[in-house]
Amino acid sequence: MTGRGDGAHGELVLLERFDGYAVVTLNRPEKANAMNAAAQTELAAALDAVREDCRAVVLTGAGHRSFCAGVDLSERRGLSKNQVQERLFSWGADPWFEIQERILRHPAVFVAAVNGAALGGGLTLVNNCEIAVASDAAVFGMPEIGLGTFPALSGASTLHRILPKHAAYLVLTADRVDAEKALRWGLVTEVVRPDDVLSRAKEIAAIVGKLDPVVVDFSKRAVREVPTMDWSRSIDYGLRTGMVVRANSDAAVAGVTRFLDRAERGGGNTSAPSSTTAEPHT
The missing domain is CATH 3.90.226.10 (2-enoyl-CoA Hydratase; Chain A, domain 1)
Known part of the structure; x- marks a missing residue:
């Protein structure tokens, strides 16, 4: 490229x-x-x-x-x-x-x-x-x-x-x-x-x-901030970060839909999709 x-x-x-x-x-x-x-x-x-x-x-x-x-x-x-x-x-x-x-x-x-x-x-x-x-x-x-x-x-x-x-x-x-x-x-x-x-x-x-910019932004912040927290606060932070991301981007809904569709076509395979299969965000 x-x-x-x-x-x-x-x-x-x-x-x-x-x-x-x-x-x-x-x-x-x-x-x-x-x-x-x-x-x-x-x-x-x-x-x-x-x-x-x-x-x-x-x-x-x-x-x-x-x-x-x-x-x-x-x-x-x-x-x-x-x-x-x-x-x-x-x-x-x-x-x-x-x-x-x-x-x-x-x-x-x-x-x-x-x-x-x-x-x-x-x-x-x-x-x-x-x-x-x-x-x-x-x-x-x-x-x-x-x-x-x-x-x-x-x-x-x-x-x-x-x-x-x-x-x-x-x-x-x-x-x-x-x-x-x-x-x-x-x-x-x-x-x-x-x-x-x-x-x-x-x-x-x-x-x-290729990933959604909102997901990348908030995930990066979590990667940097979670190590400074204790166990309970870090889990809570993770849950809240997921809520904020889902409220500000449709990437999660689209991603889960693609995942379930592939699982059905593949005979029920529920393994998580590889990053190499990520679709470009537009």
Whole structure:
């Protein structure tokens, strides 16, 4: 399937649209796809541009060496060009945090296509995607403690994603782990050959892109919020989410009808339909 390029977001972040999903590429390969202020602005614009028509977004980096090396430290906040201390505000002071909030609250499912090193803020991006496909040549880590600071976003987000002792190792040693260990630890969903990373991520995004947008939106929110709840609250949240979805979309009625029709034609087979049989939402 051929994508449609969107040049409105500049050269630092590329946007390509497909049916039901988009591919967003961080395009600073000469800087290991580190995100300077201009790149972060373009990324925010690209995410906003696909809110209405994309149920999934693939995030990847240009080249084969790096997925994302995090925030560009050459623009580290603190001093302006005139070496004057900048005003620090309680909200909106960290643009990279604001990007993460945009992804968290975005109605689309995010699929990371980790084509290379994901370090610091790049690991934060991986953590903030619901699904992550990694190259078997990718590495993961957070170098901040070696630079004399705590990995504020990557450390906190990793502690939410994997077991505490695994997260502690990454935070406290600044060591890097390979893709296979990242898979065992739960940082990524699956590992494939380098040449297959983007195609596999797009394959997953295409599956999600065929689903009803209301179902995807509320299901993503549940996936993110339920793990923070106790057993009873999580079950209650699941029930309420189902009620909200059914009240705002006819997808459930149509889906159950198709399922029962197939069961009758198949002699009473009541197994749930595969995602590969999902019909495009129009």
